[in-house]
Amino acid sequence: xxxxxxxxxxxxxxxxxxxxxxxxxxxxxxxxxxxxxxxxxxxxxxxxxxxxxxxxxxxxxxxxxxxxxxxxxxxxxxxxxxxxxxxxxxxxxxxxxxxxxxxxxxxxxxxxxxxxxx
Amino acid sequence: xxxxxxxxxxxxxxxxxxxxxxxxxxxxxxxxxxxxxxxxxxxxxxxxxxxxxxxxxxxxxxxxxxxxxxxxxxxxxxxxxxxxxxxxxxxxxxxxxxxxxxxxxxxxxxxx
Numbered sequence: 001x002x003x004x005x006x007x008x009x010x011x012x013x014x015x016x017x018x019x020x021x022x023x024x025x026x027x028x029x030x031x032x033x034x035x036x037x038x039x040x041x042x043x044x045x046x047x048x049x050x051x052x053x054x055x056x057x058x059x060x061x062x063x064x065x066x067x068x069x070x071x072x073x074x075x076x077x078x079x080x081x082x083x084x085x086x087x088x089x090x091x092x093x094x095x096x097x098x099x100x101x102x103x104x105x106x107x108x109x110x111x112x113x114x115x116x117x118x
Numbered sequence: 119x120x121x122x123x124x125x126x127x128x129x130x131x132x133x134x135x136x137x138x139x140x141x142x143x144x145x146x147x148x149x150x151x152x153x154x155x156x157x158x159x160x161x162x163x164x165x166x167x168x169x170x171x172x173x174x175x176x177x178x179x180x181x182x183x184x185x186x187x188x189x190x191x192x193x194x195x196x197x198x199x200x201x202x203x204x205x206x207x208x209x210x211x212x213x214x215x216x217x218x219x220x221x222x223x224x225x226x227x228x229x230x
Contacts, residue, residue, distance in 0.1 A: 045224070108165070
C-alpha cells in the first residue's frame with residue numbers, strides 16, 4: 001500500500017521560495033511518478049508538474065515553467081517541489097500524488113498549506 | 119487554468135440519482151483519453167473515485183459510475199447518500215503544450 005507523507009505548513013514572504021517534500025513508502029519503487037497539484041483557497045485543482053523517480057525526468061505545466069523545480073532523492077524516496085518568486089496568489093494547498101500507467105492519481109499526500117504573506 | 123468544464127453545483131434528495139458532466143475538447147477527452155473522477159471532502163485531499171472512465175477502485179460503492187461520449191464525460195451517483203456531499207473533480211490527459219494533465223472546474227454535490 002503506497003503512502004505519501006508531505007512536509008508541514010509554510011509561511012513565506014513575496015519574492016521568496018518554498019520547497020515542499022513528499023516521502024513515499026510501500027509499493028514498487030520503480031513505478032513511482034510523482035505529480036504536484038495545487039489548490040488555492042476555495043478554488044479547483046491545478047496540475048503543476050511531475051517527476052519520474054527512477055529516471056529523474058521532469059515535465060512542467062506551462063503556467064509554472066521557469067518558477068517550479070521538481071526533484072527527487074531516490075535514496076529516501078522523497079520528491080521535492082520548489083516554487084520561486086512567490087506571489088500572494090501562490091497561497092494554496094500543495095498536494096503530491098502518484099500517477100499510474102493509466103494516468104490517474106492515487107494515492108495523494110495529505111497536502112501542505114503554503115501561505116504567502118508580507 | 120481548468121480546461122474541463124463542470125457545473126458548479128448539483129443537488130438531490132437522499133436516494134435520488136444525480137449526474138455531473140465534464141466537458142472537454144478535441145485535445146483531451148475528444149482525443150480518446152480516459153477520464154478519472156475524484157471526491158474531495160472538506161479539508162481533505164482528493165480521493166480517487168473512478169479510474170479509466172468507468173472503473174471503480176476497491177472500496178468505492180457501486181452507486182458511483184462513470185461514462186464518456188465524444189468530448190464529454192459523466193459521473194452518476196445512483197441512490198444519493200448524505201456522505202456523498204462533497205466536491206467532485208474530473209481529470210484527463212491533454213495534448214496541448216499547456217500541460218500533460220488537466221482537471222475539471224469542480225462540482226459541489228449537496229444532499230438535501
